[in-house]
Amino acid sequence: MSEFVGFISVVLTIIFYYSSKALYGRIRFVLFSPLLIAPAALVIGLLTLHISYSSYIIGGKWLSVLLQPAIVAFALPLYKHYELLKKYFPEIILSVLVGTLSAFLSSALLGLGANFEPQIILSLAPRSVTTPIAIDVSNNLGGIPSLTAVFVIFTGLMGLVIGPLVIRFLHLRSPIAKGVLLGTGAHGCGTSAALSLGSLEGTIASLAMIFAGLATIILAPVIFPLLLKL
Amino acid sequence: MKKALQITRMFKPRRIFLALIQIGILYIFSFVGSFLGKLLHLNFPGSLIGMGILFILLRLEIFPYNWVVIGGNWLLAELLLFFIPSVVAIMQYIQFLHQDGLDLFIIILISTVAVMVSSGLTAEMITRKGGKAL
Incomplete structure (x- = not known):
């Protein structure tokens, strides 16, 4: 029975995803993003x-599992645009x-x-990076990993909505700046x-996302305990 | 008409079959990545290690780009689909979010804007100064 519910869950998730996409x-309005609807x-x-x-989630986890090969697949754009990345690396x-530290x-x-408890603040700390890294860092810091996962998603949803607005507000023209802003801010x-x-x-953006993840893994355990003593 | 043609090309059984196999190959990379991570006691998600390995193999021309490009591009194009189950997880925290949700919402909003403004402006300033602006 539960396998059946799981199966229907996957099918419905895919149907809802493609119809909202x-x-x-047709309606390019952020609140109609497939990740909200x-x-x-x-x-x-x-x-x-x-x-x-x-x-x-018995069925849903089969979709989450695909996030693993999807992250591996980021090697493709990195490879294709290698010259560009070399040029703009610094x-x-x-x-x-700068973005990671301000996070x-x-x-x-x-x-x-x-006035949130330290445990909640530590769960908030790694929320701008990609879920697998955020969960790992939250665990190491002493946060609540499942809550971090929710914050990561909150951040992603919010980033989808406000990212383009911030770009317009700041009058950013360089594609580098736009990519860095979206990748660092909303994984x-x-x-x-x-x-x-x-x-x-x-x-x-994918490169910024990867580097933000690495910076968070390395810097969070050093900086966060100091910040909480403020 | 052109769009209809594109769609039929997209749903060619051969292409779907290739995409599935390539997704399997990409999955093996993340599996090897997490294995190596455990072996070397690296505090890194396996998928990122797998991405690094694939990137190096592509650069060294040991592994051909064409072997993973169909499946890989499909995964990247449908990235949001794989996040949906984690968004649905919010329903478990309705109680907690009901209580503290507004505070958390405001914190995440301000903090996300701070991250975006600081990183975006830094990049824009450097690219302008360096005269490399596109």
């Missing part, structure tokens, strides 16, 4: 039919470092300001938004 293709429809459906998340690294600083200060979700701006923006 088609809708988004499809999950909203699924959550409403599951809650109405009293199906638990654990039954949904720009990307420096901006990603730490703003999470710590705002979290402390709102894979930002990268997919950057890919829709152009393949150069997408590649820079």
